Amino acid sequence: MTDLTLSAAGPVTPVHSVLRRFITLALVHGVLIAGAIFMLAPFIxxxxxxxxxxxxxxxxEISLWPKQFYGVQNYLFALEKAPLLRFALNGLVLCLxxxxxxxxxAIPCAYALAKLNFPGRNALFVLVLLGLCIPxxxxAMPLYIALAQLGLLNTYFxxxxxxxxxxxxxxxxxQFFRSFPDDIINAARLDGMSxxxxxxxxxxxxxxxxxxxFSVFSAVAHWNDLYWPLIVISDAKLAPPPLGMMFFADAETGSNYGALTAAATILTAPLVIAFLIARRRFIDGITMTGVK
Structure with missing residues (x-):
């Protein structure tokens, strides 16, 4: 036996193998760190x-840390001049x-498509996939007309x-229910469960x-949604965070970017905290459902 292994390029020693692995890991982690910095830079x-x-x-002059700390003034100004907590509450009510x-x-529909055999099941699933393509x-226009005729504009609904x-x-x-064991479902049916x-x-x-x-996807999408609330809401008391920030920028601050970013930080914090709490479940859900 020998410590040398032959390859197309010649003998490779254990030292070379370790060095190659180290370089590969360094390159991979370097790319990941660069991506993380790129994603976190706007928040920082x-x-x-x-x-x-x-x-x-x-x-x-570009400096990461301010020479004069002005955070208290910016955050107090933002809280005094705009109902940021009301905007956050509106966003919470909307998302929940x-x-x-x-x-x-969605849960009963997904269960039916995954576990029940009925005519047209595959056709319905194709329609679901096609529905993903419709923005x-x-x-928007027929929904707005219907809500206006029913007198439901400027409401949470x-x-x-x-x-x-x-x-x-x-x-x-x-995708998740397809992997659920059929034996458990059949046993429950035999026990008389509907x-x-x-x-x-x-x-x-x-x-x-x-x-x-899915809760993370839904909360992020609707917490940050500006398009539809901008159409159906004109009362600032019902504004979700993005629309509230627009009202705040137009009515109060002008070019006061310190207060604007302070308000944006306050309204972004609940979403970040919620994701940090649910991150493990979020990763498990993505990997177990096979969504890439």
């Missing part, structure tokens, strides 16, 4: 700007309301109703990773 700049005085924000109805609708802007049916949720949960009882008492408790993953 937002935080830094929120604690700078106006003179340093518009200064030609949409998510609740989405789960109530919210397509049905008007902001929620276009998103109650989520084809992405149906697709995601179907299909709805099987869905909510047996299948759904095992789907928490998928539910957490």
């Amino acid at each position: 700049w937002m935080l830094v700007t929120s604690i700078k005085p106006p003179a340093e924000i518009f200064s030609a 309301g949409i998510l609740t109805v989405q789960l109530l609708v 919210v802007q397509v049905p 008007s902001m929620m109703v276009p998103f109650f049916l989520s084809v992405f949720a149906i697709f995601l949960f179907r 299909e709805f009882e099987i869905v909510w008492w047996i299948v759904t408790p095992s789907a928490w990773p998928a539910i957490a993953a």
Whole structure:
């Protein structure tokens, strides 16, 4: 036996193998670190700007840490001049309301597509996939006309109703339910359980990773949505965070970017905290459902 192994390029020693592995890992981690810095740079700049005085924000000199800490003034000004907590509460009500109805609708639909045999099942799944291709802007006009005729503009319901049916949720949960053992479902049927009882008492408790993953997608999408609330909401008291930030920028601050970034930090913090809490479930849900 020898410590040398032959390859097309000649003998490779254990030292060369370790060195090659080290270089590969260094390159991979270097790319990941560069990507992380690229993604985090806007958030870091937002935080830094929120604690700078106006003179340093518009200064030609670039510095990460301010020479004069101005965070207290910026955050107090933002909280005093705009109802940021009300905007955050509106966003919370909006996200929870949409998510609740989405789960109530999508879970039974996904279970039916994954575990029930009925005529047209594959055709319905094709329609679900096609629904993923339709942006919210397509049905915006008829939805707005219908809500206006019903007198439902400037309500929480008007902001929620276009998103109650989520084809992405149906697709995601179907992928998860397909891996659920049929033997457990058949045993539950033999015990006399109905299909709805099987869905909510047996299948759904095992789907928490998928539910957490979709909850993150849904919360991020609707917390940051500006397009639809801008159409149906004109009352600042009902504005979700993005629309509230627009009202705040137009009415109060002008070029006060320190206060603007302070307000943006306050309204972004709940979303970041929620993701950090659910990150493990989110990763499990993505890997277990096979969504890339």
